[in-house]
Amino acid sequence: MDATSADVFDIVGIGFGPSNLSLAVALEELGQGSSGNRASALFFERQDDFGWHRNMLLPSATMQISFLKDLATFRNPTSKYSFVSYLHDAGRLARFVNNQDFFPTRREFHQYLEWVAAGFRHQVRYSHEVTAIRPVTDAAGPHGCLEVEVRHTGDRSVRVVRTRNVVVSTGLAPRMPENVARDERVWHSSEFLTRYRALDPARLNSVAVVGAGQSAAEITRFFHDELPHAQVYSVIPSYGYALADDTPFANQVFDPAAVDDYYFGTDSARQAFWDYHKNTNYSVVDDDVIRDLFRRSYDEDVSGDRRLHFLNLTRVSGVERAGEHTRLTLTQGDPGELEVDAVVFATGYRAMDPSGLLGDFDAHFLRDAQGRHQIARDYRLVTAAAETHGRVYLQGGTEHTHGLTSSLLSNLATRSGEIADSILGFRLIEEELALPTEERVGTAG
Numbered sequence: 001m002d003a004t005s006a007d008v009f010d011i012v013g014i015g016f017g018p019s020n021l022s023l024a025v026a027l028e029e030l031g032q033g034s035s036g037n038r039a040s041a042l043f044f045e046r047q048d049d050f051g052w053h054r055n056m057l058l059p060s061a062t063m064q065i066s067f068l069k070d071l072a073t074f075r076n077p078t079s080k081y082s083f084v085s086y087l088h089d090a091g092r093l094a095r096f097v098n099n100q101d102f103f104p105t106r107r108e109f110h111q112y113l114e115w116v117a118a119g120f121r122h123q124v125r126y127s128h129e130v131t132a133i134r135p136v137t138d139a140a141g142p143h144g145c146l147e148v149e150v151r152h153t154g155d156r157s158v159r160v161v162r163t164r165n166v167v168v169s170t171g172l173a174p175r176m177p178e179n180v181a182r183d184e185r186v187w188h189s190s191e192f193l194t195r196y197r198a199l200d201p202a203r204l205n206s207v208a209v210v211g212a213g214q215s216a217a218e219i220t221r222f223f224h225d226e227l228p229h230a231q232v233y234s235v236i237p238s239y240g241y242a243l244a245d246d247t248p249f250a251n252q253v254f255d256p257a258a259v260d261d262y263y264f265g266t267d268s269a270r271q272a273f274w275d276y277h278k279n280t281n282y283s284v285v286d287d288d289v290i291r292d293l294f295r296r297s298y299d300e301d302v303s304g305d306r307r308l309h310f311l312n313l314t315r316v317s318g319v320e321r322a323g324e325h326t327r328l329t330l331t332q333g334d335p336g337e338l339e340v341d342a343v344v345f346a347t348g349y350r351a352m353d354p355s356g357l358l359g360d361f362d363a364h365f366l367r368d369a370q371g372r373h374q375i376a377r378d379y380r381l382v383t384a385a386a387e388t389h390g391r392v393y394l395q396g397g398t399e400h401t402h403g404l405t406s407s408l409l410s411n412l413a414t415r416s417g418e419i420a421d422s423i424l425g426f427r428l429i430e431e432e433l434a435l436p437t438e439e440r441v442g443t444a445g
Contacts, residue, residue, distance in 0.1 A: 008429060011023075013166075014166065015171060019416065021050075055108075065409055130151075172352060181319075186319060205231065206233070232307060243285065259402050325341060352407065372400050378418055
């Protein structure tokens with residue numbers, strides 16, 4: 001499906017990670033009953049091929065959600081794109097069941113995502129980056145549409161595609177401490193494996209990991225395994241790692257029904273979600289990883305051979321290069337300096353913000369008293385007046401309206417299904433209004 005200047009797509013998706021991949025699945029399955037209701041969709045992805053957090057596919061890392069929270073099951077338990085269908089196709093279903101584990105490795109889940117993505121290659125243009133979204137202003141152009149400007153990441157050529165709906169899913173942006181720049185020795189966790197493999201492990205005699213979340217703990221464990229000759233420092237702003245609450249009652253905040261409770265709740269109810277349940281996902285670590293790291297530390301106490309160091313209540317206030325080494329300035333718990341061969345900042349991500357893509361068009365959309373975009377229940381940006389241009393949906397960046405699951409896999413299948421339902425519903429309404437009055441449903445006879 002190649003776009004020409006005359007094409008007007010029903011949907012253009014910006015980004016093709018798990019969220020928009022799940023949307024592609026939902027659009028296909030929801031349109032199966034009627035060929036006339038099948039929406040035309042085209043997705044643009046700046047990566048050269050499908051990939052999801054490739055730099056954190058560590059050997060021992062497991063998913064933090066059940067395998068049933070895949071791309072489709074919560075929306076359609078009979079989907080051919082479920083994780084169970086993938087296991088059956090791969091010949092591993094019985095062995096997976098015998099493994100008696102709800103949580104596959106991150107590597108296996110990535111293989112599942114690649115397996116699904118392969119079936120939608122005809123709808124995706126890899127190595128393409130969207131640079132702008134704007135309304136069609138040409139009087140001769142299609143009414144109620146948007147223009148999406150796209151640049152090829154290789155030859156830098158630019159083209160424009162027209163669409164009735166845009167679904168933005170560009171993912172999270174890595175967050176580094178202020179005044180800390182990344183280089184070949186200073187990394188963010190999002191680039192970890194690529195940076196690590198570019199160096200000679202034998203020359204890494206001391207490494208540091210900054211952060212207190214799951215990624216920080218996993219990278220610390222990875223370093224301890226892979227660099228048996230090196231000193232490994234974990235710089236933690238808290239007094240040790242905090243436990244992720246994955247108990248049954250707490251996990252209900254990730255249920256599809258919880259989105260309504262949050263969206264339609266009072267301000268105090270929304271605040272209670274964050275106050276009581278942010279420890280289900282933010283700056284917390286799984287129990288098995290915490291216990292494993294503590295056991296390693298204790299074993300080193302017993303042996304007297306200490307190379308795993310936890311610097312609790314400590315922050316990094318400065319980073320500077322010292323030849324081939326990196327010098328960290330530490331404050332609070334263990335003030336002083338620490339010189340290492342490489343340092344990883346597992347300091348999280350910034351929420352997705354579509355403002356840069358929207359440019360001047362952003363003024364068309366309403367914001368709340370805190371300056372955040374107003375988002376409809378169907379994840380659509382709210383406009384200042386009746387719709388005169390195409391619609392813009394967000395997969396991410398809606399934590400303030402839809403709660404904790406805004407950018408998480410937990411509610412992925414249901415969220416994508418709701419967006420697909422909204423787009424298909426608007427499409428049917430517009431087609432109905434375009435018919436002569438006597439042909440509209442409910443008006444004849």
